[in-house]
Amino acid sequence: MPFIPHTEPDIQAMLASVGAPSIDALFDEIPAALRTGKLNAVPEGMNEMQVTRLMTERAAQDVTLLNFIGAGAYEHHIPSAVWQIVTRGEFYTAYTPYQAEASQGTLQVLYEYQTMMASLTGLDVSNASLYDGASGLAEAMLMAVRAHKGARRILIPASVSPIYRSVAHSIVRLQDIELVEIPFDASTGTTDLTALQQQAGSDFAALVIPQPNFFGALEDVDALTQWAHAQGALVIALVNPLSLALLKAPGQWGANGADIAVGEGQPLGIPLSSGGPYFGFMCCKQALVRQMPGRIIGRTVDLDGKQGYTLTLQAREQHIRRAKATSNICSNQGLMVTAATIYMALTGADGLRRTASASHANTQALVEKACTFPGVKLAFKSARFHETVLQLPKPAADVLAKMAAQGVLGGLDIGAHYPQLGSAILVCATETKTAEDLQRYITALQHALT
Amino acid sequence: MLIFERSHPGRRNAAQAPLLDAQPSGIPAALLRTDKPLLPETSEMDTVRHYTRLSQKNFSIDTNFYPLGSCTMKYNPRACNSLAMLPQFLARHPLAPDRTGQGFLACMHDLQEILKDVTGMAGVSLTPMAGAQGEFAGIAMIRAYHDARGDTARTEIIVPDAAHGTNPATAVMCGYTVKEIPTDREGDVDLDALRAAVGPQTAGLMLTNPSTLGVFEKQIQDIQKIVHDAGGLLYYDGANLNAILGKVKPGDMGFDVIHMNLHKTFSTPHGGGGPGAGAVGVGKRLLPFMPIPLAGKEGNAYRWLTEKDLPQSIGRLSAWMGNAGVLLRAYVYARMLGAEGMHRVADFATLNANYLMAELAKVGYTIAFPQRRASHEFIVSAKALKDATGISAMDVAKRLLDKGFHAPTTYFPMLVAECLLIEPTETESKETMDAFVAAMKEIWDEAHATPDLVKGAPYTLPVRRLDDVKAARELDLAWKPNA
Numbered sequence: 001m002p003f004i005p006h007t008e009p010d011i012q013a014m015l016a017s018v019g020a021p022s023i024d025a026l027f028d029e030i031p032a033a034l035r036t037g038k039l040n041a042v043p044e045g046m047n048e049m050q051v052t053r054l055m056t057e058r059a060a061q062d063v064t065l066l067n068f069i070g071a072g073a074y075e076h077h078i079p080s081a082v083w084q085i086v087t088r089g090e091f092y093t094a095y096t097p098y099q100a101e102a103s104q105g106t107l108q109v110l111y112e113y114q115t116m117m118a119s120l121t122g123l124d125v126s127n128a129s130l131y132d133g134a135s136g137l138a139e140a141m142l143m144a145v146r147a148h149k150g151a152r153r154i155l156i157p158a159s160v161s162p163i164y165r166s167v168a169h170s171i172v173r174l175q176d177i178e179l180v181e182i183p184f185d186a187s188t189g190t191t192d193l194t195a196l197q198q199q200a201g202s203d204f205a206a207l208v209i210p211q212p213n214f215f216g217a218l219e220d221v222d223a224l225t226q227w228a229h230a231q232g233a234l235v236i237a238l239v240n241p242l243s244l245a246l247l248k249a250p251g252q253w254g255a256n257g258a259d260i261a262v263g264e265g266q267p268l269g270i271p272l273s274s275g276g277p278y279f280g281f282m283c284c285k286q287a288l289v290r291q292m293p294g295r296i297i298g299r300t301v302d303l304d305g306k307q308g309y310t311l312t313l314q315a316r317e318q319h320i321r322r323a324k325a326t327s328n329i330c331s332n333q334g335l336m337v338t339a340a341t342i343y344m345a346l347t348g349a350d351g352l353r354r355t356a357s358a359s360h361a362n363t364q365a366l367v368e369k370a371c372t373f374p375g376v377k378l379a380f381k382s383a384r385f386h387e388t389v390l391q392l393p394k395p396a397a398d399v400l401a402k403m404a405a406q407g408v409l410g411g412l413d414i415g416a417h418y419p420q421l422g423s424a425i426l427v428c429a430t431e432t433k434t435a436e437d438l439q440r441y442i443t444a445l446q447h448a449l450t
Numbered sequence: 451m452l453i454f455e456r457s458h459p460g461r462r463n464a465a466q467a468p469l470l471d472a473q474p475s476g477i478p479a480a481l482l483r484t485d486k487p488l489l490p491e492t493s494e495m496d497t498v499r500h501y502t503r504l505s506q507k508n509f510s511i512d513t514n515f516y517p518l519g520s521c522t523m524k525y526n527p528r529a530c531n532s533l534a535m536l537p538q539f540l541a542r543h544p545l546a547p548d549r550t551g552q553g554f555l556a557c558m559h560d561l562q563e564i565l566k567d568v569t570g571m572a573g574v575s576l577t578p579m580a581g582a583q584g585e586f587a588g589i590a591m592i593r594a595y596h597d598a599r600g601d602t603a604r605t606e607i608i609v610p611d612a613a614h615g616t617n618p619a620t621a622v623m624c625g626y627t628v629k630e631i632p633t634d635r636e637g638d639v640d641l642d643a644l645r646a647a648v649g650p651q652t653a654g655l656m657l658t659n660p661s662t663l664g665v666f667e668k669q670i671q672d673i674q675k676i677v678h679d680a681g682g683l684l685y686y687d688g689a690n691l692n693a694i695l696g697k698v699k700p701g702d703m704g705f706d707v708i709h710m711n712l713h714k715t716f717s718t719p720h721g722g723g724g725p726g727a728g729a730v731g732v733g734k735r736l737l738p739f740m741p742i743p744l745a746g747k748e749g750n751a752y753r754w755l756t757e758k759d760l761p762q763s764i765g766r767l768s769a770w771m772g773n774a775g776v777l778l779r780a781y782v783y784a785r786m787l788g789a790e791g792m793h794r795v796a797d798f799a800t801l802n803a804n805y806l807m808a809e810l811a812k813v814g815y816t817i818a819f820p821q822r823r824a825s826h827e828f829i830v831s832a833k834a835l836k837d838a839t840g841i842s843a844m845d846v847a848k849r850l851l852d853k854g855f856h857a858p859t860t861y862f863p864m865l866v867a868e869c870l871l872i873e874p875t876e877t878e879s880k881e882t883m884d885a886f887v888a889a890m891k892e893i894w895d896e897a898h899a900t901p902d903l904v905k906g907a908p909y910t911l912p913v914r915r916l917d918d919v920k921a922a923r924e925l926d927l928a929w930k931p932n933a
Contacts, residue, residue: 003717347489
């Protein structure tokens with residue numbers, strides 16, 4: 001019986017204490033007609049040796065290619081110390097810190113995390129995380145609608161990841177919130193200010209500004225922020241946290257800064273692992289903190305005046321407010337945030353900046369070489385962070401398949417989402433890529449194109 | 451001490467930074483950052499010590515009995531962690547072609563099949579990232595079902611007053627209004643109130659069974675009939691699935707849709723608050739509406755099923771496919787248990803709860819529903835103790851921490867005064883529970899002899915009771931230098 005410690009004498013002594021003739025008798029309140037028979041689709045149990053063999057064989061069926069796909073999930077070096085500490089049982093097997101005195105480790109980590117994220121985004125406060133970047137964007141939209149108190153429309157550029165737009169739509173549409181798509185400029189790949197101007201005077205709660213956007217291109221965040229604020233709307237910054245080591249923090253956009261910043265925390269020490277678990281971060285201005293969803297940690301003092309940490313502002317949350325809560329969210333991605341905090345502590349501002357700039361430099365070098373092939377060109381002329389769109393002279397799917405046959409994941413085919421771009425791939429080279437890796441990409445691309 | 455207070459300007463951890471220190475080329479100055487973010491400048495060793503020491507300030511399953519009701523704090527097998535972290539699983543990009551992830555996809559497909567069987571549902575989607583998101587998916591599917599039939603007058607979700615707070619909050623997020631119905635003296639749903647509540651406006655009922663009161667809802671067949679006859683659908687909150695795993699299938703009870711907290715019943719770690727995984731199961735009527743992606747199998751090959759395969763899906767709830775690594779852990783656990791192991795989960799979770807309830811009653815504690823069997827958890831009310839000694843449920847909880855036990859869930863469900871919701875889980879031994887009972891006996895005696903001692907607890911933890919009012923009034927949510 002895996003993980004059940006009872007001996008036969010234990011069972012008998014316990015039944016005697018309860019006054020029940022058998023374990024089965026403990027289920028006598030369940031109507032007999034409902035009792036389950038055999039579980040047919042569940043295989044026989046395995047011991048650890050057997051399941052290790054099974055999983056090792058399954059893992060061996062997964063082929064790891066040299067990866068140049070980003071698109072919202074990025075391959076970065078993760079210091080060994082991060083996951084060795086994160087998987088300590090004291091972090092790994094603790095619950096949400098409801099009993100603050102017995103959870104000061106988790107609570108202090110979360111307070112340090114909130115400090116780091118508030119600083120990275122240049123905003124006043126951070127929550128203790130949400131599920132992931134895409135669902136976090138949806139929560140930011142709901143928050144903006146609550147804060148704006150009136151409009152139920154959100155302007156969202158087409159240069160935001162199509163996956164994120166799809167997730168946000170799934171979540172916010174049930175509250176009758178409309179997402180209004182703003183087209184991008186064909187030459188820059190950034191939000192079209194002329195198109196945006198057509199929304200002037202219309203009633204909307206917020207403008208989403210992605211930086212970098214899905215194409216890796218850098219938006220004119222100052223102008224966009226100014227425009228939205230002049231319209232009386234909030235600004236939701238959708239940012240890559242690693243990029244903030246290099247790029248202007250959302251709190252500094254325009255004259256007054258973005259109001260809310262959200263994004264995917266995965267670049268900060270979380271492995272790719274097929275897409276999860278990751279974490280969504282959310283920061284905002286002080287004035288909006290009571291509209292923020294999710295757990296928030298505050299510093300306070302104990303009976304003896306000693307500093308300590310506790311869950312705070314719980315009056316926003318479902319377990320207190322029930323139907324009137326800011327969100328139904330009950331958890332945060334605590335373990336992922338623990339990893340991100342240790343990651344940022346180990347790299348520091350200097351390491352984070354070097355990681356960001358090395359990723360930027362690798363992508364610059366890669367696209368420069370790729371564009372020497374006839375017919376391969378940059379889709380957009382704007383500045384980029386560590387990702388960009390290449391247009392190809394042959395169908396993207398064929399080129400990528402041929403590159404994969406040579407062991408290279410050459411990028412993401414985005415033609416289906418953006419037919420106007422023709423044969424187009426989104427390419428990313430992070431700091432993990434060596435000069436030899438870049439050369440392997442170029443060689444694979446050359447073969448695929450000839 | 452905070453990590454920021456261990457920071458020294460100019461100290462670098464060179465081992466964790468790229469060698470290249472290039473200035474970014476081609477980015478306009480107006481878009482660049484000019485200030486340095488507030489991140490610590492510490493050595494790797496100091497950082498490792500800092501976070502290792504912080505970990506030691508936590509209670510956890512690996513270090514303490516953690517009988518937190520409704521949270522199912524059972525042992526998290528280490529094999530689940532190490533096998534989910536095999537390098538090929540960690541390295542796989544979510545957008546890598548399906549054919550490069552056949553091993554991972556096979557695990558996800560198998561897990562869907564296992565969960566279908568144990569819940570008695572027709573389909574399972576693994577994508578919701580937590581119980582609350584599973585609830586969202588479930589209620590969104592109920593709405594999609596009614597909408598697809600043109601049955602748009604159904605605007606109300608019925609929720610018993612004993613429900614988790616996520617239930618009413620979810621119904622609101624899905625655009626519904628909430629109708630709350632009371633619980634009867636036995637801890638069951640008040641059937642008359644339910645009959646009075648249903649009507650053409652009823653979209654569905656959300657029910658936890660066994661309920662948060664720790665008892666099996668005996669009248670489930672009647673409830674099922676009342677809701678279905680009114681045209682509503684039945685939602686099963688799987689928070690307490692551990693109590694019936696292998697004993698009763700929610701599908702057999704008549705539920706149309708369920709979510710499972712895999713971080714409870716399938717033993718994935720709670721991680722200090724997450725990540726969880728809130729897989730949803732559906733009956734035949736809701737199959738077309740499941741959240742995507744699903745793991746599909748064609749011949750011997752696996753692939754993700756998307757919008758193209760399920761055009762009526764409620765859509766995507768996460769950027770990729772939910773908390774993949776958590777799902778791998780749940781899969782390893784399910785394979786280790788096997789069919790026999792799953793039958794035994796409910797057996798021993800229930801035996802432990804009933805034993806602990808009987809032993810605490812012998813000490814003198816008031817059991818909220820003494821006439822009922824405990825499911826996998828039960829409620830002690832400290833009201834009589836408080837009336838006699840002034841010692842509240844919170845005082846008992848804090849004093850338990852001094853004795854090395856994590857506290858039970860306190861003040862939930864709100865229906866029972868001075869409530870302690872206690873769930874031992876099946877993985878605890880008799881000796882551990884006996885030690886817990888002994889601690890509760892000591893606290894009982896202290897409450898009567900030296901109540902001030904109990905009111906001042908805890909004394910042995912890194913901090914004593916914290917000032918929550920100050921925390922909320924004088925918000926300090928981020929450290930500031932020179933503050």
